[in-house]
Amino acid sequence: MISQFFSFEVMVAIAILAILTACPTYFIYVWAKTKPAARPIPHFPHGVNGWLLIFVATVVLSIITTAIDAMNTLSLMSESGVTNWAVISPSIVIIGLFVYCLYIIARKRDASVVKQTIVILWVVGPISLILLYFFFDASVSNQTVVRACLYAAIWTLYFLFSKRVACTYGTKAVDTYVNLAVEIAGSKKAQKAKEAKSKKTK
Numbered sequence: 488m489i490s491q492f493f494s495f496e497v498m499v500a501i502a503i504l505a506i507l508t509a510c511p512t513y514f515i516y517v518w519a520k521t522k523p524a525a526r527p528i529p530h531f532p533h534g535v536n537g538w539l540l541i542f543v544a545t546v547v548l549s550i551i552t553t554a555i556d557a558m559n560t561l562s563l564m565s566e567s568g569v570t571n572w573a574v575i576s577p578s579i580v581i582i583g584l585f586v587y588c589l590y591i592i593a594r595k596r597d598a599s600v601v602k603q604t605i606v607i608l609w610v611v612g613p614i615s616l617i618l619l620y621f622f623f624d625a626s627v628s629n630q631t632v633v634r635a636c637l638y639a640a641i642w643t644l645y646f647l648f649s650k651r652v653a654c655t656y657g658t659k660a661v662d663t664y665v666n667l668a669v670e671i672a673g674s675k676k677a678q679k680a681k682e683a684k685s686k687k688t689k
Contacts, residue, residue, distance in 0.1 A: 507551055512544045519593040525657030533654035535592060542642055543592060549611075550585045553578050577619055581611045598658045601646045612639040 519535035527533045535543065557578040564570045588607045591600045612635035619625040646652050653660040 504548070504551065508544055508548045511547045512540065515543050515547075515589055515593045516540055522594060522596055524655045525596040525598075526654055528654050531654050532651040534651070535655070537651055538645060538649065539592070539651055539655070542645070543589060545638075546585050546589055550582055553581050553585075557582075577615060581615060584611050596656060598656055600656045601652060601658055605643050605646055608639040608642055612636065 516535055524533035557575045560575050560578075561570070564574070584607050588604055591603060613632060616627050616632055616635055620627045648660065652658065
């Protein structure tokens with residue numbers, strides 16, 4: 488089992504997928520750097536970097552895998568001689584929403600980005616699976632639903648409480664971090680004054 492996972496074909500496929508994910512992620516990283524943060528605070532991270540960039544990479548990967556699944560479905564339908572676009576329409580919607588999500592993360596700097604991203608996370612995740620199950624008779628396993636819920640929940644918490652997200656997009660949480668930054672700056676100033684005083688006494 489392990490030897491099959493680490494076979495040459497599998498490793499090549501993983502390498503290609505990694506490159507396909509890394510290139511758009513790096514492009515978004517560079518593109519986002521041209522837009523300043525909404526409320527940058529000293530001593531706090533801001534900009535599309537760190538865990539926020541990892542989120543971008545997961546979205547890029549989701550777009551790629553969804554597109555591959557859609558192309559495989561189209562290929563199977565073309566072999567059967569019947570092409571039903573309604574079958575792949577959910578994939579097209581998901582890709583469109585994810586592309587829009589990447590655009591607003593890279594180019595917009597206001598609190599609405601966080602709200603829209605959270606909505607997209609739940610729409611393309613658990614909600615889309617429910618719709619696929621009830622309206623398209625798709626087979627959806629419990630594990631898939633749990634993974635989708637966990638993914639959406641974890642990143643929702645990140646977008647709500649991340650210092651980087653708050654400073655980059657100017658959410659209400661940034662006011663708390665402003666006060667914290669003032670306290671940090673004050674403590675550092677007091678520490679420097681204490682060190683300067685101790686040097687004079689010596």
